[in-house]
Structures are given as C-alpha cells and as structure tokens.
Amino acid sequence: MKVEHHVYVHWSTADLGASLRRIEAALATITLKETQQMALGQDILDRIAAEKTTIDSVVALITEFRNANIIPADVAAAILAKLDENKGELDTALQPAP
DSSP: OOOOOOOOOOOOHHHHHHHHHHHHHHHHHHHHHHHHHHHHHHHHHHHHHTOSSHHHHHHHHHHHHHHTTSSOHHHHHHHHHHHHHTHHHHHHHTSOOO
16 A cells, blocks of 8 residues: 655745745744854954964953853853863873973
8 A cells, every 4th residue: 555645835925025034034033053163263263363372372262162151151161270280291291291
C-alpha cells in the first residue's frame, strides 16, 4: 500500500506582503547583529594586539569577553585571578626555548 501526503500552501497577496515584511525585518536584524559581532571581534583584536606580552594579551581577551557578556563576570574574575596568581610561572613557560 502506498500512502502519499501532499501539502499545498496558498497565500493571498496580502499574506505574501506580510510574510515578505517579516523576512525583511529578520534579514535586517541578522545584518545588524553580524555587523556588531564583526566590530566586537575587531575591537578585541585591536586590544590584544596593543598588549606587549602574551599574558597581557590573554588578560585583555578575557576582559573583553567579560565586557561583551560572552563569559560571566564571576568566571572572568576567577580566570584573571588565576592568571595573576601564576603570572611568573606562565611568563617563564611562554618564553621561547634558547
């Protein structure tokens, strides 16, 4: 036995216009969010590039993630505290081999 299911969607011109307006609004929102995220990415890159050490760059990255609400403030504080606590060891570990 073969069962087929067909769905036909019929829109009136008024329905089509409303749907197109919703699609246009959604595309505008997506475009705006993309622009904001690209600007955020460039801002983070600029701040990291301005730092002189690897540790300072990581601190800048975590700080920017916190500021952009990418990571919660308490998580950022814990990461930054650990970085500060272990700064000497991390600096030594990140030095190029002789």
